Amino acid sequence: MDRNQIKKWLKSPGKMAHKYSLWAIYFCTGCGIIEIPPVITSRWDAERFGVLPAPSPRQANLFLITGYVSVKTLKAIIKTYEQMPEPKYTVGFGSCPINGGMYWDSYNTIKHLDKYIPVDGWIAGCMPRPEAIFIAVTHLWTLIDKGMAKGYVKYREQYGRYRENQEMALGRLEWPPLFPLKDEND
Amino acid sequence: MINRLKQELESTFREISVAVPGENGITVVASPVQILTILRFLKDRGYDHLAMISCVDWIKEDSLELVYLVSAYLTGDNEYTGREKITVTLKTRIPRKEPEFPTAIPVFENAEPYEREIHELFGIHFTGHPRLIPLFLEREYEIPPFRKDFDTREYVKEVFDKIPFVENKE
Numbered sequence: 001m002d003r004n005q006i007k008k009w010l011k012s013p014g015k016m017a018h019k020y021s022l023w024a025i026y027f028c029t030g031c032g033i034i035e036i037p038p039v040i041t042s043r044w045d046a047e048r049f050g051v052l053p054a055p056s057p058r059q060a061n062l063f064l065i066t067g068y069v070s071v072k073t074l075k076a077i078i079k080t081y082e083q084m085p086e087p088k089y090t091v092g093f094g095s096c097p098i099n100g101g102m103y104w105d106s107y108n109t110i111k112h113l114d115k116y117i118p119v120d121g122w123i124a125g126c127m128p129r130p131e132a133i134f135i136a137v138t139h140l141w142t143l144i145d146k147g148m149a150k151g152y153v154k155y156r157e158q159y160g161r162y163r164e165n166q167e168m169a170l171g172r173l174e175w176p177p178l179f180p181l182k183d184e185n186d
Numbered sequence: 187m188i189n190r191l192k193q194e195l196e197s198t199f200r201e202i203s204v205a206v207p208g209e210n211g212i213t214v215v216a217s218p219v220q221i222l223t224i225l226r227f228l229k230d231r232g233y234d235h236l237a238m239i240s241c242v243d244w245i246k247e248d249s250l251e252l253v254y255l256v257s258a259y260l261t262g263d264n265e266y267t268g269r270e271k272i273t274v275t276l277k278t279r280i281p282r283k284e285p286e287f288p289t290a291i292p293v294f295e296n297a298e299p300y301e302r303e304i305h306e307l308f309g310i311h312f313t314g315h316p317r318l319i320p321l322f323l324e325r326e327y328e329i330p331p332f333r334k335d336f337d338t339r340e341y342v343k344e345v346f347d348k349i350p351f352v353e354n355k356e
Contacts, residue, residue, distance in 0.1 A: 071324040105339045107331040108323060111346045118352075154352075161352045168349045170324065 008145075018061075018087055019141045020050040025060035027080055030067015032094045032127060039130045049137045057083040062140075064133075065119075068096035068103050069110040075170055081117050082178045086152045089144075091136050092122045101126060115165050118151030155179075187268040188212055191231070199224060213275045218287065221278050225254065225293045228276075232269050233258045236294035239301065241308045245334040249279040250308060252287065280310070289314040307332040 009016050024046075026036070040046045040053050054060035057080045069077065081090070092113055095101035100111035113119055120143060123136045143149040155162060159179040167173055192204050195214060202216040202224075216224055225236075233256045242251040254276040258269035280287055289312040290297040301312045302321040309330035312318060325345075329336045 072322070075324065105342050107327070107336070107338050107341050108325070111342065112349075112351070115349050115351055158352055161355050164355075165349050165352065169346070 015144055015147075019144050022049075022051045022062040022089070022137065022140070023054040023060045024051055024062040024064055025057050025080060025084065026053040026055060027057075027063065027066075027077070029065055029069060029073055029077070030094070030096060032064075032066030035093075035127060035130055035133070036064070036066060039133050044130045044134075046133070046137075049134055051133075051137055057081075058085065060084055061086075061088045063088065063090045064093050065090065065097045065113060066093045068094075068101065069113055070108050071110065071169060074110050074113075074116060074166075077113075078117060078166055078173075079175070081155075086156075087149075088152045089121075089140055089149050090117060090119045090151055091140065092119050093133070093136075094128060095124060095126045098122050098124065110169065116162060116169065118154045118162075120149045120151045188272055191272070191274075194231070195224075195227075198227060210271045211273050211275065213277065215277045218278050218280050221252075221254070221276065222288060222290065222293060224276060225256065225290060228256050228274055229293060232267065233272075233274055235259050236290070236296055236300075237273070239290070239297060239304060241304045241310065241332070243282070243308065243332065243334045244279070245282070247279075248282050250282055250285050250310060251277055251279050252304075252310075253277050254290070285310045287312055291315065306330065309333065 005016070036053075038044055040051070046052065051062065061084060063081060063084065065077065081088070092098055096103060096109070097113040097119070100106070100109055103109035104111065110116065121136055121140055123132045125132060140149060156179055159177065160181045163173070163177060163181065188206060188209070192206060192212060195202065195204050199216065199220060202214055202220065205213045207213060214224065235257050237255040237257055240253040240255070242253065244251060256274045256276060257272065258267070260270060261267060285308075287310055289301055291301070291314070298315070299321060301315055302318060304310050305312060305315075305318050306320050306323055307330055323331075327336070331338070
């Protein structure tokens with residue numbers, strides 16, 4: 001442990017623990033997943049940053065969306081996201097989840113992922129280099145430190161709106177709502 | 187090898203045009219009723235691998251073109267017979283309006299997913315197909331999305347762009 005951070009650890013141990021135990025769900029979407037194996041193995045070694053892949057969504061708290069999201073994948077993403085325990089962080093990787101990227105006029109690709117689930121950060125590029133993942137992770141640390149990575153809280157609070165959007169894209173969802181469907185702002 | 191196949195095809199079937207564009211390819215253009223017979227003929231000659239079924243939308247000529255790619259596996263003893271390098275391209279055209287075509291499953295069983303794909307992307311109904319259900323797509327489309335008159339930009343504006351951002355919602 002870094003000695004300079006002892007103060008931080010004593011002040012807010014919860015935040016520090018969240019920062020350094022990011023478990024990324026091994027969820028493959030689109031072409032960006034090809035960057036993940038070198039990132040988590042010896043070449044770039046994500047464990048230096050406390051990031052390790054988790055085999056199941058119930059053990060993970062970092063969700064990397066690594067490429068274009070088709071309508072069918074969106075369904076899997078929502079199911080996975082809702083299974084992850086809080087606090088959970090989502091990072092969109094590559095241009096495609098941001099605004100569709102090169103699939104901007106595709107008939108079957110979701111254009112803006114943050115209409116359906118909250119996203120804490122984006123990595124732009126097509127493809128981003130593996131180093132970009134580490135930059136994103138360090139940015140995510142800052143966000144957690146400052147209490148700004150609150151996507152999961154937003155999802156809980158505005159679940160009605162998210163669910164409505166999800167149903168607009170996917171039709172009727174076959175699973176029951178995760179949270180009560182009332183909006184706090186209404 | 188390839189010239190012998192060409193001769194056999196020309197002597198067996200009437201009103202087909204056979205072309206040899208390169209040393210490893212042979213292109214057969216036939217009428218829709220002949221396709222299953224030709225596929226069976228090729229299978230009997232040892233071309234037992236249906237590599238792909240594809241579809242092309244010729245909107246100006248008002249027809250859909252089905253393309254069957256057939257090649258040969260190695261024999262059981264891994265012996266070369268000369269067939270392995272040859273790919274037979276079999277083409278036929280059917281009208282664009284309410285297209286129907288007999289399924290190729292009785293000849294090649296692996297035609298099943300290809301025909302389902304063409305059914306949902308081009309809207310061709312394969313008669314005799316046991317389960318013609320969607321393969322990839324989740325949404326329903328008025329015009330099958332791979333047809334040339336399907337306006338993807340308009341569709342995106344209509345569907346995905348109309349979904350509001352959560353922050354902008356009332």
